[in-house]
Each structure stands twice: as structure tokens, then as C-alpha cells.
Amino acid sequence: MKRKGFLFLFLLGGGLWLQAQTIALLKYRGGGDWYANPTSLTNLIAFCNTNLDMSLNPNYETVEVGSVDLYRYPFIHMTGHGNVVFSEDELANLRNYLIGGGFLHIDDNYGMSPFIRPQLKALFPELELVELPYNHPIFNQKYQFRNGLPKIHEHDNKPPQAFGLIWEGRLVCLFTYECDLGDGWEDYEVHKDSQEIRTKALQMGANILQYVFTQ
Secondary structure, three states: OHHHHHHHHHOOOOHHHHOOEOOEEEEOEOOOOOOOOOOHHHHHHHHHHHHOOOOEOOOOEEEEOOOHHHHHOOEEEEEEOOOOEOOHHHHHHHHHHHHOOOEEEEEEOOOOHHHHHHHHHHHOOOOOOEEOOOOOHHHEOOOEOOOOOOOOOOOOOOOOEEEEEEEOOEEEEEEEEOOOHHHHHOOHHHHOOOHHHHHHHHHHHHHHHHHHHHO
8 A cells, every 4th residue: 555655646747846755865784884975865955956946855764675664755865885785575675666666876985886786686686787878868857967977086096887777668776886976965064075076966966856756
């Protein structure tokens, strides 16, 4: 019943833009710091409400992978630096959420990649992570990113990459890698990034939310 309720709300067309909607941060097990970047979602929400005329709840929620509350949120954000472990029940819950219309954005905050990739394979064993081309709609919402993801922080001298899991033609999971996108959403005092870098990060984040809420 909760899943059907989520689907009904999610498929209301423009309704998600007309009433306050809440996005959530994913809490997971394994020891990774799921709580990293505590100011990032608050700032992204404020940016979207101001610049995209969205009506997002200014306060995000925290939701556990195996919780039925997952279905209350059309957009789930996940971040961290370390280990990630999903149980079989959590995998089933997250899979049903994504197949049913939900969206998961995973932002590797440097160090998560070797742990999250096996979990994503367990989540959708029949799918492969595919790199999104620069002409993908997610890079071409209100803000144009003709070269894909912006580079926010440098670690290993690698280009930023956006990977996706695509279920029956729909992007259900976005994995941003070597980008540190969420760092760029944080308060200036945290990383002291330039205004140009922070603006690019917020614009890319806004594109992700606009894509999710209009597809």
C-alpha cells in the first residue's frame, strides 16, 4: 500500500512542482560516513527553490535503506567516503523503490567507489553501470554542461564521470564519481571553494533534481 501511494504521488505530473516535496539522505550500514556533507542538501534545496521556482521542503529527511519510509521521497541522496553494506532485505526494498518510480543519486565523496559498485551489482545484477554521454538530458536542463560533470575537488587527477543504472529505459540511479559534487554544495566555510566552483556544483545539482522531477 505504501508503495502504491508513492507511485500515485510520484506520477502526478506537475503536482510535484506545485506542493512542497521532501528529499532525503540515505543512511546505510558498513561503517561509511553516510552523514558526510551535512550542509549540502540544505543549500541545494535553497538553490533550487530560488533559481528553479521549485517548492521543496527546506528541511531534508534521513531514511534507512530498509525502511518503508523510503517510498515517501521521490529523490534519495547518498554520499560518503567508505564501506557500504546492504542486506538482502535492504536490497529488495531499494530495488522495489527504484523500479516503482524512485531515484537514487550516489555521490562518491572519495573512497566509496570500490564498496558501492558491488552493492549496485547486487541491487541490479542484470544491469551494468553505463557512463552517461555529455548529451544526456541530465546535463541539459536549465543549466548546460556540455562537457559533463564539473570538477569540484581534485584527488587522483582523473576526470569526473557520471554513471547510471537504466531500468527499462529510465535512469533510476546516478553515480557521480571523481567529482565531489556534494562538497561544492556545502557552506563556503567547509571547503572554501571559489564562488565559481560552488555555483557550478549547485547548478549541476539543480539539473539532477529538475531531471528527476520532470521525467
